[in-house]
Amino acid sequence: MTAEVLKYTMQQVEDLELAPAAQHEKLEGWVPDLVGEEDLRQALEKAFDYRGDVTVTLKSGERIEAFIFNRRSGATLIDSYVQYYTPTAPEKRKLTYAEIARLEFTGKDRAEGKHWEDWVKKYNEKKAAGEKNIALVPDALD
Amino acid sequence: MAVPISQMWTVATYVLKKKFTGEKRYPLVLMLEPLFRCNLACAGCGKVQYPPHILKKQLSPEECFAAVEECGAPMVSLPGGEPLLHAQIVEIVNGLIARKKYIYLCTNALELKRRLPEFTPSKYLTFSVHLDGMRDHHDFSVCREGGYDIAVEGIKEAVKRGFRVTTNATFFDGTDPNGVRGFFDEVMDMGVEGIVLSPGYSYDKAPDQTKFMGRARVRRLFRAILSNRKPTWKFNMSPLFLEFLMGDRKYECTPWGSPAFNIFGWQKPCYLLQDGYTETYKELIETTKWEDYGVASGNAKCANCMVSCGYEPTAVIEGFGSLKGFWGMVRGTFSSYKDAHALKLLNDSAPHGPAKLVQIAEPAQSLVESGR
Numbered sequence A: 001m002t003a004e005v006l007k008y009t010m011q012q013v014e015d016l017e018l019a020p021a022a023q024h025e026k027l028e029g030w031v032p033d034l035v036g037e038e039d040l041r042q043a044l045e046k047a048f049d050y051r052g053d054v055t056v057t058l059k060s061g062e063r064i065e066a067f068i069f070n071r072r073s074g075a076t077l078i079d080s081y082v083q084y085y086t087p088t089a090p091e092k093r094k095l096t097y098a099e100i101a102r103l104e105f106t107g108k109d110r111a112e113g114k115h116w117e118d119w120v121k122k123y124n125e126k127k128a129a130g131e132k133n134i135a136l137v138p139d140a141l142d
Numbered sequence B: 001m002a003v004p005i006s007q008m009w010t011v012a013t014y015v016l017k018k019k020f021t022g023e024k025r026y027p028l029v030l031m032l033e034p035l036f037r038c039n040l041a042c043a044g045c046g047k048v049q050y051p052p053h054i055l056k057k058q059l060s061p062e063e064c065f066a067a068v069e070e071c072g073a074p075m076v077s078l079p080g081g082e083p084l085l086h087a088q089i090v091e092i093v094n095g096l097i098a099r100k101k102y103i104y105l106c107t108n109a110l111e112l113k114r115r116l117p118e119f120t121p122s123k124y125l126t127f128s129v130h131l132d133g134m135r136d137h138h139d140f141s142v143c144r145e146g147g148y149d150i151a152v153e154g155i156k157e158a159v160k161r162g163f164r165v166t167t168n169a170t171f172f173d174g175t176d177p178n179g180v181r182g183f184f185d186e187v188m189d190m191g192v193e194g195i196v197l198s199p200g201y202s203y204d205k206a207p208d209q210t211k212f213m214g215r216a217r218v219r220r221l222f223r224a225i226l227s228n229r230k231p232t233w234k235f236n237m238s239p240l241f242l243e244f245l246m247g248d249r250k251y252e253c254t255p256w257g258s259p260a261f262n263i264f265g266w267q268k269p270c271y272l273l274q275d276g277y278t279e280t281y282k283e284l285i286e287t288t289k290w291e292d293y294g295v296a297s298g299n300a301k302c303a304n305c306m307v308s309c310g311y312e313p314t315a316v317i318e319g320f321g322s323l324k325g326f327w328g329m330v331r332g333t334f335s336s337y338k339d340a341h342a343l344k345l346l347n348d349s350a351p352h353g354p355a356k357l358v359q360i361a362e363p364a365q366s367l368v369e370s371g372r
Helices: A010-015 A037-049 A116-128 B005-021 B061-071 B089-098 B112-118 B135-141 B147-160 B177-189 B215-226 B239-246 B281-287 B308-321 B323-334 B340-349
Strands: A018-020 A054-058 A063-072 A081-085 A093-096 A100-104 B029-032 B075-078 B102-107 B125-130 B164-171 B194-199 B211-213 B260-262 B265-269 B274-278
Touching: A010 B215, A037 A063, A037 A081, A037 A100, A063 B274, B005 B308, B029 B061, B029 B308, B061 B089, B061 B281, B075 B089, B089 B102, B089 B112, B112 B147, B125 B147, B135 B147, B147 B164, B164 B177, B177 B194, B177 B215, B177 B340, B194 B215, B211 B215, B215 B239, B215 B340, B239 B308, B239 B323, B265 B281, B274 B281, B308 B323
Parallel strands: B029 B075, B029 B260, B075 B102, B102 B125, B125 B164, B164 B194
Antiparallel strands: A018 B211, A054 A063, A054 A100, A063 A081, A081 A093, B260 B265, B265 B274
């Protein structure tokens, strides 16, 4: 996401009591309609922000499962690219925007259900049920 | 200040050298994230929300050393994820010690006691143990009952074996300042070298949260916590940064002061925001639009940030880069920051004894800002 400049004045910032946290759209399962260049740019920006894998279909027909961790938007689609990791290859890979035909948000959103409020609710329920050693455990890696 | 003289000397001479050579942007601490995998699942964590194939990836020792040499920072922080889950963490630490870098290995200490025999005490190595408060508070914060006891066991063993140890706490909205002061007493009794603390920040990649403390609220909280200090409390931080948190100093962010490197590359623009990556440190410094970040930019993502990775470099550069700053640092080291108004804030915030666990109680009553 590009920087949102000049949204607050210094005085507003200094006086801020509560700051809104980052909000995310529910993107899991979304298949953007890539009609024009701007649709593709916006969809890839969302893929960059997404906390899960996406599936990219190239104009060649090849399908790639990818975690997109970087993007650089240039003047043309050939000048613009995303960088990604796949679940199987060890190295970083790169694709120009011009190569991409379709994008699907196929992977699980890894932040979903992990809100602070979810934990507070779960904790209170387990405590009320008399459970001991209440804990959240990391997701399995396999 | 709890930082050893040799470390202060290294940082001071580094800052002065940069000042005399006219280098505008330089790093003080490299935030070297060797992996994102963690053995805790703290709700709201903005660092570990990745698919399994990303969590399995890690930097090799060679990649770590190359990053350290490329940026040249005198200090290296090893956050994560949990660095003690990295199979080659001992090799990484030993390689950094050989390069005479002051290392802060940030750990939740669940594995610390078990892995301590693999490490050798050194003035260059500090275990910075994540402890967010006393037992109930910490366990709730890291979403694991019993986590505090394991961490404290690790701290005590590390202290016993002669390692440098600090604790590292993050405070969010609703924190009870009296509870924090009691926590300071508790950790100093464990024999740690000093305390590190920071206000919370809303990571972009974190699961959505409803609200974070804005600057006015951060200042009130830290004025209540850090005024009227006990002589036993030691902080492993710049006194000027603590004064910034208390509202006594106005600082701009120095995002390039703590550059971050991980499996994706050099993170733009800072350790907290993920606005893209570069392949080299030089590219990070030269291509990041720095004017788009920091509180003066008006960028909404920077509005609530008073976090140490952005503002402590500003404080350190002032402290070692000018006589006035150095004098402020000396004065701050020995001051107890007596403040009757802050004392009243403390008494008002806990009129009936220690507060309940903040996250499951009603938010603490609003503190009234000092007119100072």
